[in-house]
Amino acid sequence: xxxxxxxxxxxxTPCLLRTREVTKSFSSDGVTVRAVRGVxxxxxxxxxxxxxxxxxxxxxxxxxxxxxxxxxxxxxxxLDGTRVDGLSxxxxxxxxxxxxxxxxxxxxxxxxxxxxxxxxxxxxxxxxTRRQARERRDELLTELGLEAKADAAPxxxxxxxxxxxxxxxxxxxxxxxxxxxxxxxxxxxxxxxxVLRLLTRVHADGQAxxxxxxxxxxxxxxxxxxxxxxxxxxxxxxxxxxxxxxxGRPAPPPSVPAVLRLRG
Ligand code: ADP
Ligand code: MG
Numbered sequence: 001x002x003x004x005x006x007x008x009x010x011x012x013t014p015c016l017l018r019t020r021e022v023t024k025s026f027s028s029d030g031v032t033v034r035a036v037r038g039v040x041x042x043x044x045x046x047x048x049x050x051x052x053x054x055x056x057x058x059x060x061x062x063x064x065x066x067x068x069x070x071x072x073x074x075x076x077x078x079l080d081g082t083r084v085d086g087l088s089x090x091x092x093x094x095x096x097x098x099x100x101x102x103x104x105x106x107x108x109x110x111x112x113x114x115x116x117x118x119x120x121x122x123x124x125x126x127x128x129t130r131r132q133a134r135e136r137r138d139e140l141l142t143e144l145g146l147e148a149k150a151d152a153a154p155x156x157x158x159x160x161x162x163x164x165x166x167x168x169x170x171x172x173x174x175x176x177x178x179x180x181x182x183x184x185x186x187x188x189x190x191x192x193x194x195v196l197r198l199l200t201r202v203h204a205d206g207q208a209x210x211x212x213x214x215x216x217x218x219x220x221x222x223x224x225x226x227x228x229x230x231x232x233x234x235x236x237x238x239x240x241x242x243x244x245x246x247x248g249r250p251a252p253p254p255s256v257p258a259v260l261r262l263r264g
Contacts, residue, residue, distance in 0.1 A: 015078070016177060016208050017043040017066065022075035022085075023231075024061050035061040037231035038075070043210055045176070048203040050219035051212045053228035059212040060105055060181050062228065066210065067102045067179045068092030079177075097125045101170030103180035103211075107162045109154035109169070116141065116150040119168045126173025133172070140168035143198050145191075159186035167195060171202060178202065180211040184218050196221050 024036040036058040043049055053059050064070040066077060068087065077085040084095070096102060109118050116137055123133035141147050144164040154162055163186045170178060178199075184192045192215065200221060203209055211218070219225050220239065227235040 015042045016045045016047070016080055017041075017210070018078040019066070020076040020078075022062070022065060022077060023073045024058070024065060024070060025073045035231055036065070036072075039228075039231075039233055041226060041233065041236070043177075043208055046203070046206045046208055047224070048199070048209045048222045049211075049224045049226060050222035051210065051226045051228055052214065052219055053234075057228045058231040059228055061231075063179050063181050063210070063212055067096060067100055069102070098127060098173065099176050101173065101175035101178040101180075103163075103166050103170045103178070103183045105181040105185070105212075107154070107166040109162060109165055111154055113153075114151050115146060115154060115157070115165050118154065118165060119172050122169045122172035126175075128173070136172055136174075137168075140171055140198075143194070143201075144168055145194055160188060160191045163187060164191060164195065167198070171198070174205075174207070176207060178207060178209045178211070180209070182212050182214065184213065184215055192218065 019039055019041050022036060022039045023034070026033045026035060039058075039062060051059050051062070061070060065072050065085075068084065068089075069092075072085050075085070076083060079095070079099075084092075087095070109115075110121070113121065119137040119140060120133045123136045124130070128136060137150075138147075141150055144167065146161065146164055146168065149157060149161060149165075154165060157165065163183065167180065167183050170180065183199075184195050187195060196218060199209060199211075209222070211222070213219050222239060223241075224236065224238050226233055
């Protein structure tokens with residue numbers, strides 16, 4: 001089935017990502033679970049937002065819908081002014097390759113490839129040349145302290161290392177939007193610091209980040225925290241700007257608007 005992007009006739013929103021009354025229900029054996037129950041959220045280009053909430057509150061389900069991995073039961077999802085909730089899997093796959101980085105709660109690394117090839121392939125699929133892909137791979141693996149693991153198979157890595165490879169892979173195509181589901185869930189404190197440094201830089205580069213976390217330190221690197229409870233937004237609050245800058249570090253440069261041109 002071929003399905004084009006429907007142009008947004010009404011909205012002139014400057015939002016990178018917007019949802020309207022998004023819901024998701026799962027039914028099996030006559031039982032329906034309402035995992036997401038009407039979420040409206042807006043994320044601007046270059047914004048860094050954390051989603052927090054108890055286990056089972058619908059965080060992963062929401063993120064999966066925003067990355068096109070689950071189709072909403074009802075409601076709308078708009079990406080850069082284009083309605084995307086009804087897109088085919090193939091169109092979503094294209095969007096993810098080019099514009100969206102996704103870090104899953106389970107890492108989904110390609111097990112028959114080395115760590116380096118997992119990251120390089122994501123860059124190539126995002127449109128990088130071979131040379132650019134190799135440079136990007138080396139830069140990310142170094143930044144995440146994984147140089148020594150470049151030639152290893154993912155299965156030989158610890159959970160924390162696999163999690164960092166998954167993040168490197170998600171960032172390999174320099175996505176305008178990074179969606180990350182608990183990207184520090186398996187990390188020790190030095191791994192968490194490495195990931196936070198990278199996310200802070202990614203944000204300073206103008207890339208938008210929407211991440212699910214249980215870790216208050218990770219959330220405090222964001223500009224805004226959305227609290228999800230029982231599949232609904234219970235709170236959506238900006239954090240004071242000074243919390244963006246870790247102590248002893250210079251302030252990041254102002255965000256450059258991310259360029260996400262779905263139609264270009
Ligand atoms: P969180 O990430 O906040 O822990 P989830 O989004 O994973 O929450 O799950 C929200 C609710 O939806 C839970 O009750 C969970 O059991 C249910 N759920 C999630 N995915 C499925 C699925 N594929 N089939 C049935 N129920 C699901
Ligand atoms: Mg989850």
